Amino acid sequence: MFTPELIKELQEIQEHYQDELTRVLRKADIAMKHQTSSGVSLKPLYTPLDIAETDFMGDISFPGSYPYTRNIFPGGYLTRRPHIRQVTGLGTAEETNQRWKYLIAHGATALSFVRDDGGGSRADSDDERVQGLVGHGGVALDTLYDYETLFDGIDIVKYPVHMICGSAYSLASYLIIAEQRGIAWENLRGSMSNFMRPEPECLDIMEYCARSVPLFNAGYLDMRNVREGGCTAAQEIAFGTAIAMSGCDALLSRGLKIDDFLHRITWFVNAGPEFFEEVAKFRALRRVWARIFRERYGAHDPKGLMARMHCQTYAPTLTKAEPFNNLIRSTIYALAAVMGGVQSLHINSFDEALATPTEFSALLSVRTEQIIEWETGITDVIDPLGGSYYVEWLTNQLEAEVMKLIESIDVKGGGFEAWDWMCNEIRIAAVKNQEEFDHGEKALVGVHLFASEDDLQSRAMTVLQEHADFESIHEYDVSVVDKQIARLEKVRNERDNAKLAVAMEDLLETMQAGHNMVGPLITAVKCGLTHGEFAKLKARAYKQGPQGPYECHPPMVLA
Numbered sequence: 227m228f229t230p231e232l233i234k235e236l237q238e239i240q241e242h243y244q245d246e247l248t249r250v251l252r253k254a255d256i257a258m259k260h261q262t263s264s265g266v267s268l269k270p271l272y273t274p275l276d277i278a279e280t281d282f283m284g285d286i287s288f289p290g291s292y293p294y295t296r297n298i299f300p301g302g303y304l305t306r307r308p309h310i311r312q313v314t315g316l317g318t319a320e321e322t323n324q325r326w327k328y329l330i331a332h333g334a335t336a337l338s339f340v341r342d343d344g345g346g347s348r349a350d351s352d353d354e355r356v357q358g359l360v361g362h363g364g365v366a367l368d369t370l371y372d373y374e375t376l377f378d379g380i381d382i383v384k385y386p387v388h389m390i391c392g393s394a395y396s397l398a399s400y401l402i403i404a405e406q407r408g409i410a411w412e413n414l415r416g417s418m419s420n421f422m423r424p425e426p427e428c429l430d431i432m433e434y435c436a437r438s439v440p441l442f443n444a445g446y447l448d449m450r451n452v453r454e455g456g457c458t459a460a461q462e463i464a465f466g467t468a469i470a471m472s473g474c475d476a477l478l479s480r481g482l483k484i485d486d487f488l489h490r491i492t493w494f495v496n497a498g499p500e501f502f503e504e505v506a507k508f509r510a511l512r513r514v515w516a517r518i519f520r521e522r523y524g525a526h527d528p529k530g531l532m533a534r535m536h537c538q539t540y541a542p543t544l545t546k547a548e549p550f551n552n553l554i555r556s557t558i559y560a561l562a563a564v565m566g567g568v569q570s571l572h573i574n575s576f577d578e579a580l581a582t583p584t585e586f587s588a589l590l591s592v593r594t595e596q597i598i599e600w601e602t603g604i605t606d607v608i609d610p611l612g613g614s615y616y617v618e619w620l621t622n623q624l625e626a627e628v629m630k631l632i633e634s635i636d637v638k639g640g641g642f643e644a645w646d647w648m649c650n651e652i653r654i655a656a657v658k659n660q661e662e663f664d665h666g667e668k669a670l671v672g673v674h675l676f677a678s679e680d681d682l683q684s685r686a687m688t689v690l691q692e693h694a695d696f697e698s699i700h701e702y703d704v705s706v707v708d709k710q711i712a713r714l715e716k717v718r719n720e721r722d723n724a725k726l727a728v729a730m731e732d733l734l735e736t737m738q739a740g741h742n743m744v745g746p747l748i749t750a751v752k753c754g755l756t757h758g759e760f761a762k763l764k765a766r767a768y769k770q771g772p773q774g775p776y777e778c779h780p781p782m783v784l785a
Contacts, residue, residue, distance in 0.1 A: 227282050228274045236275050247271070263500040263659075263668075264458035266623055272615035280618060285513070289608045293516040295509050295621065297567045298532035302608035303599075309386065309570030310595050311336035311536065315364035316582050317706045318713065319375035322365040326380060328585055333592055336570055338388040339376065340364040347393060350758030351710045361706035363582065368710070368756050369717040373399035374406075382416065383409065388536070389418040392446070394427050395760045398748045401439065417443035417492060422473035424642045426768065427743065432473070433480050434744035436487040443534075445473065445491035450538050453496035456656020459507040460624050463514055464631035465648050466493060468641035474523065475640070484523045488530030497563035498540035499555070505611050506620035508535065508566030513621070514628050537568040544579040548672035548683045552576035557594050564598055565611055571595055577687075581700040714756065721754025729753045730763060737767035 228236075247270060251258055260268045280286065287293065290300030299306055312334060314325050326337050342348075342364035343356075350368050351360045360366045367373060373396075380387075382404065389396045397418060404414045420431050422445050435444035447466040457465065470491060477487055493511070497504050515533035519525040539559035544552045553576045560573045573591040575583035583591070599605050611617045638644035662668040669675045690698035729750035736746045747760070 227280055228278055233275065233278055236273060240273060240275060243271075262459070262503040262620075263498070264460060264503060265658075266503065266620065266627075272619050274615060276615055276619040277622065280622060285622070286612065286618070292520070292528070292531065294512040294532055296609035296612050298512060298534065298569075302567065303564075303605035304608070306569070307335070307599060307605070308564060308568065308595070309336035309536075310334045310592055311338050311386075311388065311570045312572050312583075312588055312591055313338050313340055313390065313538070314588075315340035315342065315390070316700070317361040317703065318366055318710050319372045321361075321706075323376050323378055323380070325585070325588070329588065329592060330385065332589055333596055334385075336386045336388070337380065338390055338572075340390040341393075341396075342366050344391070347761045347764070348758070349761065350756050351707065351714055353758060360710050362702050366706065366710045367396070368714045368758065369754070370399050370402060370751050371713060371717050373403060375713075377403050382407075382414075387416045389416070391418065392420045392423075392428060392431075393757070393760075394431050394744055394747055395751065395755075395757050397431055397435075397444075398744065398751045401748060402752060411439045413441065414439055415441045415443075417446070419446045419448055419494065420444055421446050421448045422469050422491070424472070424476065426737065426740070427764065429473075429476055429480070430742045430744055432477055432487060432490075433482065434742055435490065436477070436482055440490070443490050443492045445470070445487065446494060447491065448494045450494045450496040452652060453498065454540065454542055455652050456659050457652045458655055459500075459503055460627035460631060461648075461651060461655065462496065463507065463511045463624065464628040464635070465641070465652075467514055467518060467628070468632055468635040468644065468648075470641070471518070471522075472641035472643075474519075476642075484519070484525045485527040485530055488519060488523075488525050489527055489532070493533055493535040495535045495537050495568065496540055497537050497559040497566070497568075499543055499559065501558060501562045502611075502617060502620060503624075504559070504562035505566040506617050506624055508563070508568060509609075509612075509617070509621045510624040510628065511535070512567075514625055514632075518632075535568045536570045536572070537563040538572040539563070539574045541574055541578060543670060544574060544576070545670055545673050546579045546684075547677065547681055549576050549580060549687060550683045551672050552579065553590065553594070556591070557598075560594060560598060561604070564604055565609075567609060577699060580687075582702075584697045584700050586696055586698055717754055717756070723754075726750065726753040726755060730755065730759070734763050734767055737764065 248258070258270060262268060285293070286295050288300070289297035289302055310333060312329055314322055314329070314337070316322055316325065322339055329337070342359055342361055344364065348359065349355050351366055365376065367376065387400070389400065400416060401411060401414070404411060418431075420428055422428060432444045435442045447470055449462045449466040452465065453462045474484060474488065478484065495508070495511070512533045516531040520531055525531055539556045543555055552574070556574045556576070560571060563571050573594050575587035575591045577583060577587045604610065635641060635644045635648070638647055641648070663674075666674065672678075687698060729746070733743065733746040733750050737743050750760075
């Protein structure tokens with residue numbers, strides 16, 4: 227990008243500067259060696275010398291142009307504002323529906339829900355094995371009736387909905403609701419956390435949507451939770467890309483073409499404390515994705531080469547002590563996400579280290595994103611940190627490290643085969659990360675640094691909880707269990723068990739034969755099949771069917 231004459235002149239000037247900087251830092255007793263939170267070694271200063279070999283058109287280019295380093299859309303946020311999409315899930319479908327309507331009334335532009343089991347395969351709410359779980363940390367959803375209640379009064383065309391689960395039951399319920407409202411499936415949008423994995427349910431969902439619900443984002447790379455499990459920025463990109471490659475191979479073997487489904491795979495990413503590394507990570511991710519799938523898979527549809535991301539800010543640094551500090555942390559993390567060009571964003575509420583967010587704290591998160599978008603001018607410029615010597619160098623470094631990791635995974639047989647190896651690498655990174663906190667190499671303000679015995683912020687929260695006329699700290703209401711079981715019994719009492727038995731047998735035979743489960747599942751859900759009954763059928767089908775034992779490969783979240 228720079229002339230040989232300029233490079234030579236800079237080399238001479240930089241040598242002189244480096245000598246002077248070394249002298250100044252030694253005099254001040256300041257170490258010159260620093261690293262990002264992912265272990266990338268840093269210098270105190272970056273110049274054109276550090277990106278001299280970067281090809282502007284080949285490596286950076288323009289927004290909306292291959293390799294999409296700067297943004298996947300030409301207009302960035304000027305034409306497509308980031309979705310405000312807060313994770314929601316509490317109590318029964320009624321309570322979560324009310325929270326959705328509250329968020330929409332205050333400016334949320336997209337919706338999501340999380341089930342109380344996180345994934346969507348627990349037993350029904352009256353089963354003693356889920357005692358204490360029902361509606362706790364997520365919304366209880368046992369039946370189609372629950373989904374109908376959840377979506378009551380919600381315009382699923384206007385507000386994109388994301389289902390935080392990988393359950394075909396949730397997809398079936400969503401499709402039935404669209405059908406009830408006269409929305410053609412070929413026009414239906416939405417998405418779900420269908421983490422790409424070597425399971426029939428995952429691949430059936432993706433295949434069915436590619437053929438029948440083409441605008442629905444049916445594939446998901448949940449690397450945000452992996453990052454919070456301890457992995458590095460490069461691992462977040464590399465492991466997600468490798469898993470996507472294996473998932474694509476599996477779908478190609480089903481007779482689909484890469485351009486049939488690649489554009490419906492989305493990322494769930496993290497924005498954490500290392501500000502510039504996070505910005506560079508989003509840029510490197512887009513570049514790696516575009517290059518891998520154009521060069522290795524021959525994808526032609528530009529939409530498939532665009533790595534689209536929903537981002538949630540980093541949670542492990544949110545503290546119980548001095549909880550209002552978390553407002554500042556999450557705001558800075560959100561700034562990195564916006565400057566990095568993510569498509570939608572959830573900003574963690576300040577009380578998430580204490581409990582499920584309340585209306586009070588969730589609204590502050592919505593307002594944080596609105597202030598960033600409407601008051602700061604940050605979204606007025608596309609890729610505002612592009613061209614920074616440091617950010618461009620760091621983007622290049624991350625890309626290089628990602629490609630090394632992908633090559634290692636390829637040698638091991640790909641993302642699905644290298645699953646255990648990747649999990650172990652995450653454990654190693656997680657231990658290193660924790661040791662840095664334990665040894666004081668990393669620190670949290672208000673906990674390790676500047677901690678106060680008299681925690682005024684926690685006292686303020688207590689006063690709010692005792693005297694405010696609104697909920698300032700969420701408390702789980704045990705009456706949710708009886709309410710949910712009553713809803714479940716209503717469905718069981720009203721359904722036609724003879725029709726349901728026929729539908730269940732058809733679904734079981736379909737799964738045992740290795741055929742796509744989604745069509746027969748839709749029929750069974752309409753007949754009153756519950757989530758728990760579906761989970762039992764899956765267990766029977768994949769333990770006894772021709773595909774062998776049912777092996778669960780959940781997202782790489784370490785206990």
